[in-house]
Each structure stands twice: as C-alpha cells, then as structure tokens.
Amino acid sequence: MQRQLATMKQSLFDQGYLDEQFVQLEELQDEVNPNFVEEVVTLYYRDSVRLVQNLEQALEKNPLDFSKLDSYMHQFKGSSSSIGAKKVKIECTQFREYCRTGNGEGCKRTFQQLKKEYATLKKKLEVYFQFARQVGPVEKARRPK
Amino acid sequence: MEEGKRVCALVVDDDRLSQRVHAALLRKYGILETEVVENGKEAVDLFKSGKTFDLVIMDLEMPVMDGSEATRELREMGVTSMIVGVTACEVEAEKAEFMRAGLDACWDKPLSGSAIIAMLDELAKKLL
Numbered sequence: 001m002q003r004q005l006a007t008m009k010q011s012l013f014d015q016g017y018l019d020e021q022f023v024q025l026e027e028l029q030d031e032v033n034p035n036f037v038e039e040v041v042t043l044y045y046r047d048s049v050r051l052v053q054n055l056e057q058a059l060e061k062n063p064l065d066f067s068k069l070d071s072y073m074h075q076f077k078g079s080s081s082s083i084g085a086k087k088v089k090i091e092c093t094q095f096r097e098y099c100r101t102g103n104g105e106g107c108k109r110t111f112q113q114l115k116k117e118y119a120t121l122k123k124k125l126e127v128y129f130q131f132a133r134q135v136g137p138v139e140k141a142r143r144p145k
Numbered sequence: 146m147e148e149g150k151r152v153c154a155l156v157v158d159d160d161r162l163s164q165r166v167h168a169a170l171l172r173k174y175g176i177l178e179t180e181v182v183e184n185g186k187e188a189v190d191l192f193k194s195g196k197t198f199d200l201v202i203m204d205l206e207m208p209v210m211d212g213s214e215a216t217r218e219l220r221e222m223g224v225t226s227m228i229v230g231v232t233a234c235e236v237e238a239e240k241a242e243f244m245r246a247g248l249d250a251c252w253d254k255p256l257s258g259s260a261i262i263a264m265l266d267e268l269a270k271k272l273l
Binding site: 021025027030033039040043044047075077078081083 | 161163206257
C-alpha cells in the first residue's frame with residue numbers, strides 16, 4: 001500500500017497539480033507532527049474560503065478595482081505557493097497579469113479556471129490523505145522522479 | 146548550532162499558513178524556541194517589553210504595521226537581532242526597499258529548507 005500511495009503522489013506531480021513545495025512540507029512531518037501536511041492543507045482550504053469570497057465580490061463591482069483584486073490574488077498566490085498548489089499558482093499569476101493590464105474579462109475568465117483547479121486539487125488531496133491515513137505512519141518523504 | 150545555547154526565533158506574519166510552515170521549518174533545523182506574532186506592531190511591542198530574539202523572520206505585507214516599518218523601528222530601537230525578510234512580492238524595487246529598512250537578508254516565499262540552513266549559517270557566524 002505504501003507503493004500505491006507513492007504512485008498516487010507521483011501522479012499528482014506528473015499531472016502538474018503539485019510542485020516541490022509539497023515535498024518540503026512532507027519533510028517537516030515527524031513523530032511530533034505526523035499529519036503536518038494534511039493539517040497545513042486543511043488550513044489552506046479553510047483560510048482561502050474568505051479570499052475566494054472577497055475575489056468573487058470584488059469581481060462583481062463595476063468598475064473593477066484592479067489594485068484590490070491584485071492584492072487579494074497576491075495573498076491567494078502566496079498561500080497556494082506554500083502548499084505547492086502548482087496549477088492554482090499558475091492561474092493566480094495569470095490573473096495578476098490581467099490585473100496589471102486592466103483586463104477585466106481576462107480576470108473573470110481566469111478566476112473561473114482558478115476555482116476549478118482549486119476544487120480539483122482539494123478532491124485529489126482528500127483522496128490522497130484518506131489513503132495515507134489508512135497506510136499508517138508516514139515514511140520519510142521521497143522526492144518524485 | 147553551538148550546544149547549550151538556545152537560539153530564539155520570532156516569526157512575524159499575518160498568514161496562519163506561513164506562520165505554521167516557518168515555525169515547523171525552524172524547529173526541523175534545531176530552533177526549538179519560536180514565537181509567532183501577526184504583524185509588525187506586535188513584533189515591536191515584544192521587543193519593547195524586553196524580549197529578545199536571535200532571529201526574526203519578517204513578512205513584508207501585513208496589516209497594522211508592515212515588515213518594512215517594523216524593521217525600521219526595530220533598528221531605530223537599537224535591535225541588532227538578525228532580521229530576515231520574506232515576501233511573495235515579485236517587484237524588485239519593493240524588495241530593495243524592504244532591504245533598505247534594515248534587513249540582513251530577504252528571501253522569497255515560500256521558504257525552503259536550504260534558505261533556513263543559509264540563514265542559520267549566517268546566524269551562527271554572527272553569534273560567535
């Protein structure tokens with residue numbers, strides 16, 4: 001089952017959902033904090049709900065306040081980077097570029113894509129952590145190939 | 146780190162995720178005493194209360210008092226602790242301004258293990 005867990009993780013990296021930062025988090029797991037990664041990811045999804053709501057509300061305003069949108073997305077990108085959420089981070093970067101150029105339609109379109117990636121990652125990580133809990137205590141983090 | 150000397154660190158960040166990750170990184174590399182505050186003003190108030198820290202990990206963008214202002218104030222107070230800035234900001238001019246506030250170094254977020262090792266190597270030299 002450890003091998004299956006490793007395969008699941010490798011797949012998340014191969015499909016571009018996660019980056020090296022996720023491995024850095026796993027390396028912080030020890031006997032004192034055996035579920036560190038799951039706790040941090042849970043914290044990410046809990047705390048980012050407010051940011052998503054702020055962005056949704058800000059995107060409904062007319063005219064758009066690109067400075068405010070950029071500020072919210074800066075925070076969101078930072079948090080997403082902290083857990084290694086690669087695809088989410090890419091959408092955050094694209095969104096900020098649209099803010100920079102004042103492209104409201106681009107912002108709205110990218111935000112929809114961002115929410116898809118954010119939700120997809122959440123589902124995949126829920127499955128991964130559920131499996132990891134069944135496997136038992138985490139062995140030393142292995143870097144994906 | 147020299148045995149017997151307990152290095153104390155302060156994490157200054159309004160983001161709970163960053164607080165958690167940075168504290169865990171410091172613990173992994175041997176810094177067992179770490180405090181966490183949510184903005185620059187809380188950091189300044191801690192130092193004013195008489196607390197000292199060998200290492201401060203200071204985020205740039207925070208409400209109430211940001212990292213630049215907090216760093217400037219700490220240096221004006223005569224604080225000589227190692228203050229390392231961390232930021233997800235991509236604008237070089239803003240990072241340069243943050244450095245000018247009195248940082249010893251500035252790193253991109255998220256911090257990595259190698260960044261912490263580099264910081265602690267510098268801190269070890271400073272403490273000798």
